[in-house]
Amino acid sequence: MTVVVTPAALDVVRRVQAARRAASWVFVFGEGCCEGTAPHLFADHHVGPTQREVGRAGDVPIFADAHVHGMYAGRAATIDVVEDALADGFSAEVALGYRFILR
Amino acid sequence: MQEYKLYIDGEFCDAASGKKVDSINPATEEPWARVARAGLEDTERAIRAARTAFDDGPWPRMSQADRAKIVNQIADGLQARAQEIAVIETQDSGGTIRKTGGDLMLANAQLRYFAEMAEKLPLLSEIEVPQFPAQSKNFVQREPFGVCGQIIPWNFPLMMAVWKIGPALATGNCVVLKPATDTPCSAFELAKVIAESDLPKGVVNVLHGSGAECGEALCTSPLVDKVAFTGSTAVGRRIMQLASDTVKKVTLELGGKSANIILDDADLDMAIDGSLFGCFFHQGQACESGTRLLVSEAMHDKVVERLVERTKLINCGDPLDMMSAQGPLISGRQRESVEGYIAAGLKEGAKIAVGGKRPANLPKGYYVEPTIFVDVKNSMKIAQEEIFGPVLVVIRYKTIDDAIRIANDSIYGLGGAVWSRDDDKAMEVAKRVRTGTMWINEYHMLSAAAPFGGYKQSGIGREFGLDGILEYMQIKHIHRDEVRNRAGKFWYGALFGA
Numbered sequence: 223m224t225v226v227v228t229p230a231a232l233d234v235v236r237r238v239q240a241a242r243r244a245a246s247w248v249f250v251f252g253e254g255c256c257e258g259t260a261p262h263l264f265a266d267h268h269v270g271p272t273q274r275e276v277g278r279a280g281d282v283p284i285f286a287d288a289h290v291h292g293m294y295a296g297r298a299a300t301i302d303v304v305e306d307a308l309a310d311g312f313s314a315e316v317a318l319g320y321r322f323i324l325r
Numbered sequence: 326m327q328e329y330k331l332y333i334d335g336e337f338c339d340a341a342s343g344k345k346v347d348s349i350n351p352a353t354e355e356p357w358a359r360v361a362r363a364g365l366e367d368t369e370r371a372i373r374a375a376r377t378a379f380d381d382g383p384w385p386r387m388s389q390a391d392r393a394k395i396v397n398q399i400a401d402g403l404q405a406r407a408q409e410i411a412v413i414e415t416q417d418s419g420g421t422i423r424k425t426g427g428d429l430m431l432a433n434a435q436l437r438y439f440a441e442m443a444e445k446l447p448l449l450s451e452i453e454v455p456q457f458p459a460q461s462k463n464f465v466q467r468e469p470f471g472v473c474g475q476i477i478p479w480n481f482p483l484m485m486a487v488w489k490i491g492p493a494l495a496t497g498n499c500v501v502l503k504p505a506t507d508t509p510c511s512a513f514e515l516a517k518v519i520a521e522s523d524l525p526k527g528v529v530n531v532l533h534g535s536g537a538e539c540g541e542a543l544c545t546s547p548l549v550d551k552v553a554f555t556g557s558t559a560v561g562r563r564i565m566q567l568a569s570d571t572v573k574k575v576t577l578e579l580g581g582k583s584a585n586i587i588l589d590d591a592d593l594d595m596a597i598d599g600s601l602f603g604c605f606f607h608q609g610q611a612c613e614s615g616t617r618l619l620v621s622e623a624m625h626d627k628v629v630e631r632l633v634e635r636t637k638l639i640n641c642g643d644p645l646d647m648m649s650a651q652g653p654l655i656s657g658r659q660r661e662s663v664e665g666y667i668a669a670g671l672k673e674g675a676k677i678a679v680g681g682k683r684p685a686n687l688p689k690g691y692y693v694e695p696t697i698f699v700d701v702k703n704s705m706k707i708a709q710e711e712i713f714g715p716v717l718v719v720i721r722y723k724t725i726d727d728a729i730r731i732a733n734d735s736i737y738g739l740g741g742a743v744w745s746r747d748d749d750k751a752m753e754v755a756k757r758v759r760t761g762t763m764w765i766n767e768y769h770m771l772s773a774a775a776p777f778g779g780y781k782q783s784g785i786g787r788e789f790g791l792d793g794i795l796e797y798m799q800i801k802h803i804h805r806d807e808v809r810n811r812a813g814k815f816w817y818g819a820l821f822g823a
Contacts, residue, residue, distance in 0.1 A: 252559035253580070253710050253736070259662075262559055268566055289736055293706045306658070307346050309535060310479075310506040312563050316537035321658075 223294035225249075225277035225284045231303040231322060235279050238263060238314045247314075249284040249301065251324065259290065261301050261322040262313040300325045327358040327413075329509060331367055331533065332516035334374035335526025340534075341366040348510060351419030351653040352644050352690040358417065360509050363534035368501070368542040371530035375472045375499040376548045378527030385469045385497040389444045395523050396440035396494050400433040402518035403487075407433065410514045412645065414483055417510040419653040419691065421644045424607055425483075432487040435773040442774075442794050443495035449803075460808050466801040469497030470574065471550030473797065474543030476536065476564075477512075478556045479505035479655050480610040480713075486512045488788055489553055490529060491773075496797045501530045501549070503540055507655050509533040536560065544568045551797070554578070555612070557711075558736070558782050576786030576796050578612065579779055580711040581739030584732035585615030585768070586754060588725070589624055591744035595766060597631045600717070603742060603768030605639060605695045608654050609715040613740030613777075615768055617708055618719045619728045625721050629699055632719070633679040641684045641692050653690040654714055660691040663714030667696060670707040675718070676700045703731050711737070725750075729757045738780030742768050761787075 227235070239247060244265035250273070252260045263282070273285040279301065286294070306321040315322055326347075330337040339345075340361045347356030363371075379385055384392070403410070407429040414425040446467065454463045475489040482504055493500050504512035516531045532539050544552050544567035551574040554564050561577040568575050585603050587596045603615030620628045644652030654660045660683075667681050680696030693714055701708050701718040708718050722728035732741065738760040745751040745766070755763035761778045764770060771777055771789070778787035786796050808814050 250559065252557050259710065260559075262563065264563060267563065289709065292704075293709065308349070308506050308656075312536035312540055312560050312567075314537055316535045 223276045223286055223291050223296070224298045225286070226298065226300050227277070227279040227284075228300060228302045231301050232279055234303045234315050234318070234320050234322070235263065235282055237318060241318065242314065247282045249279060249282060251286050251290045253287075253290055259324050260311065260313070261324050262311070263315055263322060264312070265314055326356065327510070329358060329360040329513040329533070331361045331363050331371075332513065332520070332529070332531040333367065333371045334530065335520065337516075337520070340364060341370075346506075348417055348507070349656065350416045351655055352416075354657070354689055354691070358510050360513070360533045363532040364538050365542055368532060368534065368539040369546070371501045371532055372472065372474075372543070372546050372548050374527040374530055375501050378525060379469075379472050379499040382499075382525050382527060384499060384525050384528045387497070389446070389448065392495065392497060393440035393444045396436055396491070398522040399494075399518055399524065400436040400440070402521055403429065403433040403436065403515065406514070406518065410483060410511055413514055414508070414511040415644045415652075418479060418482055418508045419644050419655055420607055421649050421652045422647060423649075428481060428484040432484045435484075435487055436491045438773040439491035439495040439794065442791065443492070446791075446794065460806070462805045462807055464803040464805070466803055467795075467798045468801060470797050470799050471498065472548060473498050473500050474546075474549045474552045475500055475502045476540050476543065476552070476554045476556065477502070477504055479508040480607060480612070482508035483511035483515060485555060486515055489555075492788070492794050492797050493553075494524070494528070496794060498797050499528045501532065501543060503532050503534065503536075503543065506533060506535055540564075541567060544573070545570060547571050549573060551575070553796075561784065576788075577779075577784040578777070578788060579737075579739075579782060579784045581612045581614070581737045581779070581783050582617060582709065582711050582735045583613060583615050583737070583740035583742075583760065584617045584619055584735070584758065585741065586619045586728050586732060586743045587621075587624065587628060588743060588745040588747075588750065588754070589621050590746045590750075592746060592766070593628070593631065596744035597628065597635055599742070599744065599766065599768050601632065601635055601639070601695075604717040605651060605715045606769055608651055608693070610655065610659075610713050611769065612711075613762060613769065613771070615740065615742055616712065616717060617703070617732075618717055619722050619731055620719060621728075622721050622723060625719070629678055629697070629719060632697055632717075636679045636695050636697060639695050641687060641694065651695060651715065653692045655691070657691055659713065660693055663693050663712055663716065666707055666710070666712045666714070666716060670698050670701070670705065670716075670718070673705045673707070674700065675705060675707060678719070680715070703734055709735065725754065729754065732758045732760075736782045739783035740764075742766075
């Protein structure tokens with residue numbers, strides 16, 4: 223699984239980083255349920271041993287756990303961004319009215 | 326358009342930022358209500374209100390009987406407005422009126438059950454400590470846990486609010502409730518009912534805002550004692566991490582990919598309809614849904630043929646119509662996600678036996694046809710991830726052992742069922758599946774009296790029943806000296822002389 227990021231998504235990542243102090247940033251993925259396999263951008267988030275780096279958004283590493291990684295084995299995916307005033311979820315871009323999506 | 330405000334410290338108020346957003350009716354794709362959108366400042370104010378109500382207010386110190394009276398008052402209020410709130414929830418969530426009407430009926434009964442259960446629970450009970458016979462008396466005291474942050478999803482908006490605040494209130498806790506941003510309206514209707522009851526101000530606060538702002542603050546605030554969350558596993562993990570800074574108690578009810586096993590001796594008429602209900606109820610947007618149907622090689626073709634026949638009869642349509650069996654999904658975003666899974670299933674080589682498209686007769690609304698995949702391997706994405714839409718995957722098994730192996734080959738363990746005419750055989754299967762709930766010849770029957778929760782990555786802790794009530798109570802050991810003689814008690818008498 224390899225993940226790339228659109229320029230628009232990278233721009234939002236940078237805006238999130240500018241708006242909030244954090245020691246580190248990381249992307250992880252959901253695995254279904256109410257949020258599908260949405261990318262989550264988290265500040266200061268611990269990444270466990272089953273997580274593997276599958277790409278980078280600027281200086282932000284993108285991790286997928288073994289489960290998601292297996293699902294997308296040998297395939298490329300793209301993190302994009304949409305505006306969404308109603309977005310919920312804990313991903314940091316939501317506070318700025320955006321939502322990252324995986325294509 | 327209906328307007329809703331935040332409910333903080335007993336008052337309905339605008340967000341500090343003045344921000345409002347429209348809530349969308351999933352059947353029309355049109356805005357139908359306008360709701361104040363809370364930010365960090367509102368969340369902190371709600372937390373402080375709950376803290377003050379807990380530390381200085383009467384609620385945690387009232388008798389269980391007095392608290393039960395007020396919880397029952399809220400149940401009465403909900404019951405009186407049940408139909409009206411069901412219609413509101415249908416417009417806000419797309420749940421059929423059959424479903425939301427049922428939810429409302431259950432919700433007030435569940436509230437009464439929590440009150441009754443808590444009233445029966447002894448708060449102070451003496452325990453035997455054999456190491457110290459006659460030298461002490463020992464007690465276990467159960468106390469309210471404190472301020473609880475409660476974060477709920479959009480699939481059962483009102484009922485889930487009741488599942489969260491019910492046991493918390495019945496045991497004397499104070500609450501900040503965050504409904505999902507897609508479905509806030511019925512939670513604010515519940516707040517109106519609460520505002521008319523004798524519940525002291527600040528005990529329940531309701532916020533409409535995102536996880537990133539309100540949710541994160543609830544998880545990290547040192548003023549919050551416990552976080553209860555229902556939602557996705559990825560966010561559940563995040564919540565545990567966020568709550569770890571302040572070592573909060575966390576209960577999580579997360580995703581599922583539950584196995585529904587039809588044994589060869591099942592009553593097929595019942596098993597077929599039960600399996601469709603188990604997966605397609607509320608458009609598949611229930612965490613305990615039976616989304617993996619396991620059928621033996623021998624029965625496979627026959628079962629699939631009848632599943633397809635019955636599925637074709639399921640009518641999607643206006644959720645306010647009592648005759649609609651299936652309404653729209655919650656949002657365009659969710660429909661895209663579900664359609665993404667359908668495409669992924671095809672790409673991985675599974676075949677669609679029925680459905681898979683948007684209903685041609687419904688150009689408006691986030692509808693997806695009830696969809697059944699065959700030729701599915703348990704390792705496929707559509708068999709491992711929770712789709713949260715009307716998509717059933719059928720997987721063949723060779724033996725019962727094989728069926729149980731497939732059932733357990735999942736990161737989840739929330740629900741599940743087995744269909745058989747042989748009670749003993751069914752019970753054996755039920756025991757061997759690693760999951761929080763197993764139904765035998767039934768599906769979706771949750772009760773406020775029976776514990777519900779997940780094994781594995783489906784969650785931590787239980788809701789409902791005594792176990793669910795106890796999740797909202799702290800336990801204190803009180804040890805009382807019965808020697809009543811200083812000289813005989815401590816080392817120092819022997820070491821230094823009395």
